[in-house]
Amino acid sequence: MFPNPNFIFSHCEAKTMKINLEELKFGTELIKRGFAKMQKGGVIMDVTNAEQAIIAEEAGAVAVMALHKVPADIRAAGGVARMADPKKIQEIIDAVTIPVMAKCRIGHIAEAKALEALGVDMIDESEVLTPADVFFHIDKRKFVVPFVCGARSLGEAVRRIWEGAAMIRTKGEAGTGNVVEAVKHMRLINGAIDELQRLPEERIYDVAEKYASRYAELTGIVKEDMGLGKAGRNDVVFEEYTLGEIVDGIYEVLLEIREMGRLPVVNFAAGGVATPADAALMMQLGADGVFVGSGIFKSSNPPEYAKAIVEAVQHYDEPEVIAEVSKGLGEAMKGLDVFKLSEEERLQTRGV
Amino acid sequence: MRVAVVGVQGDVEEHVLMTKKALKKLGIGGEVVATRRAGIVSKSDAVIIPGGESTTISKLIFLDGIADEIIELAESGKPVMGTCAGLILLSKYGDEQVEKTGTKLLGLIDIWVKRNAFGRQRESFQVKLDVKHVGSFDAVFIRAPAIKKVGENVEVLATLQDYVVAAKQNNVLGLAFHPELTNDTRIHEYFLKLNEF
DSSP states (O other), X not given: OOOOTTOXXXXXXXXXXXXXXXXXXXXXXXXXXXXXXXXXXXXXXXXXXHHHHHHHHHHTOSEEEEOSSOHHHHHXXXXXXXXXXXXHHHXXXXXXXXXXXXXXXXXXXXXXXXXXXXXXXXXXXXXXXXOSOSSOOOOGGGOSSOEEEEEXXXXXXXXXXXXXXXXXXXXXXXXXXXXXXXXXXXXXXXXXXXXXXXXXXXXXXXXXXXXXXXXXXXXXXXXHHTTOOSOOXXXXXXXXXXXXXXXXXXXXXXXXXXXXXXXXXXXXXXXXXXXXXXXXXXXXXXXXXXXXXXXXXXXXOHHHHHHXXXXXHHTTTOHHHHHHHHTTOOOOXXXXXXXXXXTTTOSTTSXX | OEEEEEOSSSSHHHHHHHHHHHHHHHTOOOEEEEESSTTSGGGOSEEEEOSSOHHHHHHHHHHTTHHHHHHHHHHTTOOEEEETHHHHHHEEEOOHHHHHXXXXXXXXXXXXXXXXXXXXXXXXXXXXXXXXTTEEEEEEESSOOEEEEEOTTOXXXXXXXXXXXXXXXXXXXXXXXXXXXXXXXXXXXXXXXXXXX
């Protein structure tokens, strides 16, 4: 493409608006949730190097998740799974023009701050990595960069939204190539939203108290150990928030969900989505978009597989398109039977 | 009046809701439809290309023939609006990022756009902006593009630092920011009236 010689800088003649930097607001809830909304109807692909990131971008991915290993390999390798090497993430950031996301361990504020400093566009506080904190997730409101978090139930989703997550995804069971758990989590969340809508308003505060009780665990253990009983409403239980403030905050989120009939943030499917038909299924169940982890680069033909999944998400309600894009794709990833995994092997139970 | 929102990817629902509100405020009867297939845009009186990833939206609209329908609608004088990724697609000239990714453009406004002009997500911002014909507007910029140069037939509607961030060429309106993420319908109202041009 060449510049047109007739182009002129006509805006120089117009009154140019000079803005003081202080007038710009960064990291507001609107900006964070807005970023997530721009991903809707899209596929976010796990990649482990610049070459894979370019394949993903060319196939039409809306973003990539930069990892040092895909979940299937993390699972196989065992040991402690941590934030990816920043050098690797930087290479991926430099290789593509679409947003780059990266994972930090649950509750690992220092990894999250490092990812923010790198310029990652969204942080996945992810159960796929080994949790750093058994009590708490990160207080995500204290970051400029938006977060996505996994959820198996409405309670988990609401807690993460209250903490400031701009996007929720099902946990599924990552690295298995088995969609069963993602379907289960989507159905559980949708079912709970339906129940919430049927519930009389005076009962909703009870639900908020139940959902918020998780934040009182640490204080409860400490107090009990000291013979002081349970955590009360005025106890500061998480960061600077009292239990009462958390209940009220969660109550507000529940009212919003009840009115909207859906989560107030974007809700993606993740964890075990391996084929174009899997992706279409999750969209039919109401997902706003899909994360594909090991599915693409563990298949025998990643570029074709990536394109097929993008098309399947766009045309999720057109069976003839799903059939067409699924033809002759080669081998899907082998996959694991989720029901044969032991409790320790399940990633989804991490971070409730 | 029938308004189509290109629904292949991005914040489609937000545009649908805003346009419905704007129609109601203007007292215009009509419907707003999101479409992922060919055949709807050509039967509409106005079309919106939402925010999202320009690389993804471009691939899908050119693959499915929606692109040609948008071009025809624009040439017939009907209102066409693009926000953020939509602005990139409406423009005639892209930057090295647009070229590198092989993103096809619709070429409906004589402007030269720069993708991710303000930086990455952590540099995304909100600011009160003066928009010509509309007034002060709370503009949300998300990994936003900006216009570096405009052609003779382009009317500049808003600027920020050294960039143009809103521009109009006859019936085609391009914005670097996202009015659909706010509760303010004034830009959508202005857009719907562009057929009076």
